[in-house]
Amino acid sequence: MSGVTSAVVVGAGLAGLTAAADLLARGIEVTVLEARERVGGRTHGLEVAPGRWIDAGAAYLGERHTELHALMAELDLKTTPTTMTGASRFALGAEDTTRDGRFPPLNAVALGDMFELLDELTAAVRPEAPWLTPDAERLDTLTAAQWAEQHLAHPDARLFFPLFLGEMMAADPADVSVLHMAFYLRSGGGIRYLNAFEGGAQQDRIAGGAHLACERLAERLGARVRLGEPVTALHQDADGVSVRSALGTHRADVAVLALPPLLADAIEQRPPAPARRASGRTAPGCAVKINLVYPTPGWRDHGLSGWSVNAEGPLLSTVDDSPPEGGVGVLTGFVTGGEAHRFAALDPAAQRAAAVEQAARLFPMLPEPIGYHVTDWVNEQYSKGCYAALFGPGDWLRQGPTLTEPHQRVHWAGTETSTEYFGLMEGAIRSGHRVAAEILARP
Numbered sequence: 001m002s003g004v005t006s007a008v009v010v011g012a013g014l015a016g017l018t019a020a021a022d023l024l025a026r027g028i029e030v031t032v033l034e035a036r037e038r039v040g041g042r043t044h045g046l047e048v049a050p051g052r053w054i055d056a057g058a059a060y061l062g063e064r065h066t067e068l069h070a071l072m073a074e075l076d077l078k079t080t081p082t083t084m085t086g087a088s089r090f091a092l093g094a095e096d097t098t099r100d101g102r103f104p105p106l107n108a109v110a111l112g113d114m115f116e117l118l119d120e121l122t123a124a125v126r127p128e129a130p131w132l133t134p135d136a137e138r139l140d141t142l143t144a145a146q147w148a149e150q151h152l153a154h155p156d157a158r159l160f161f162p163l164f165l166g167e168m169m170a171a172d173p174a175d176v177s178v179l180h181m182a183f184y185l186r187s188g189g190g191i192r193y194l195n196a197f198e199g200g201a202q203q204d205r206i207a208g209g210a211h212l213a214c215e216r217l218a219e220r221l222g223a224r225v226r227l228g229e230p231v232t233a234l235h236q237d238a239d240g241v242s243v244r245s246a247l248g249t250h251r252a253d254v255a256v257l258a259l260p261p262l263l264a265d266a267i268e269q270r271p272p273a274p275a276r277r278a279s280g281r282t283a284p285g286c287a288v289k290i291n292l293v294y295p296t297p298g299w300r301d302h303g304l305s306g307w308s309v310n311a312e313g314p315l316l317s318t319v320d321d322s323p324p325e326g327g328v329g330v331l332t333g334f335v336t337g338g339e340a341h342r343f344a345a346l347d348p349a350a351q352r353a354a355a356v357e358q359a360a361r362l363f364p365m366l367p368e369p370i371g372y373h374v375t376d377w378v379n380e381q382y383s384k385g386c387y388a389a390l391f392g393p394g395d396w397l398r399q400g401p402t403l404t405e406p407h408q409r410v411h412w413a414g415t416e417t418s419t420e421y422f423g424l425m426e427g428a429i430r431s432g433h434r435v436a437a438e439i440l441a442r443p
């Protein structure tokens with residue numbers, strides 16, 4: 001039986017809300033402090049037409065995301081399949097091409113060799129403790145860009161590798177260590193699972209939007225969730241923790257910091273945490289998501305899936321995210337890796353012109369969009385990047401062994417603390433359950 005009777009949870013994303021709901025269900029009084037004026041964090045819904053919601057943040061899930069499925073069942077949420085029927089568009093060379101399936105029109109042997117090398121790295125990693133992977137020291141020193149330089153000789157492999165990494169983990173290869181790349185791919189279920197729609201990690205979306213999971217969890221917690229309260233400091237003593245937000249100080253037995261590592265480090269702690277959560281090499285995941293809204297998903301009438309992969313930005317890939325209820329067609333464009341920084345530096349009119357013009361080139365049958373939404377996650381003050389923080393050289397060896405170790409009365413949650421499905425909604429939920437169990441097990 002835990003001696004804990006109260007907890008302050010910082011961050012109302014999936015991790016913080018899961019932890020808070022678990023604790024409340026076991027009789028612990030919780031307060032959730034959220035900096036934004038909304039819950040959900042990196043899940044975020046946009047209403048693009050009356051009653052038609054799309055995801056500006058996290059969207060896709062697969063059957064292996066068992067904790068997310070369990071939560072959805074509890075919250076009475078349903079999935080809707082990601083639409084992938086039809087041919088793909090590729091703009092990877094001199095000429096744009098259309099072909100069935102998702103394999104790009106590049107040298108198949110070169111790409112096959114590249115995926116074999118990545119598979120070898122991924123298979124060798126120890127997902128539950130990446131820092132104990134054989135040869136971890138070397139793998140945590142090299143960046144993925146350096147690895148590509150050394151191992152990928154064929155120009156097609158060199159062209160495709162950064163696009164692949166951008167799509168899988170919103171990373172510029174120069175930002176991540178080889179160890180983190182291999183860990184991320186393994187933690188998410190392996191390259192094939194992560195990359196696949198049918199049968200894979202992108203098979204479905206949450207009907208109505210992924211943000212609904214957070215909104216329904218928050219409804220359960222009621223007034224215990226306090227919006228617009230960015231936390232700035234956390235002081236602990238022998239009897240409890242005092243958590244200072246912009247609106248006051250909250251006292252409890254324990255605290256949970258359910259934040260991305262770059263934001264957790266911004267909170268002043270007394271006594272200081274023994275180790276920082278991020279280093280000078282930890283980078284924000286680089287993704288800008290663009291949702292283009294059309295009167296209908298017109299590409300479908302032309303036998304196209306809406307899926308495309310492009311060597312030139314801003315839209316390095318596109319996917320059909322149209323609401324299943326119909327009414328509008330939504331083409332989502334992903335601007336990832338280094339391209340996200342270039343795009344973010346443009347003024348809004350230039351951004352819009354570049355995105356709309358590229359979509360029209362890829363799908364010439366499309367009329368002018370009736371809606372355009374851009375969400376720049378790199379510059380979101382309370383996310384600092386997405387899909388997740390990117391662990392750079394040295395990060396896993398330095399931070400890994402104490403990733404989840406409580407700092408006295410302070411416990412750590414967030415998708416970046418989960419070695420299972422790191423970076424995904426599933427990882428966030430698993431971290432929330434873990435941290436609640438840790439607190440319930442305290443003397």
Ligand SMILES: Cc1cc2nc3c(=O)[nH]c(=O)nc-3n(C[C@H](O)[C@H](O)[C@H](O)COP(=O)(O)OP(=O)(O)OC[C@H]3O[C@@H](n4cnc5c(N)ncnc54)[C@H](O)[C@@H]3O)c2cc1C
Nearest residue numbers: 011013014015035041042058060231386414415423424425
């Ligand atoms: C564009 C995009 C696409 C993605 N695609 C997918 C996908 O398809 N599938 C998938 O599974 N995952 C995807 N993800 C990742 C997924 O969204 C995250 O893994 C997950 O939502 C993280 O949840 P979390 O609770 O760990 O963190 P967050 O959602 O970041 O929650 C942290 C919360 O803390 C708050 N906060 C920050 N600082 C403070 C402070 N000082 N005081 C108080 N509150 C604070 C934030 O506002 C936020 O609400 C995507 C993310 C993005 C942005």
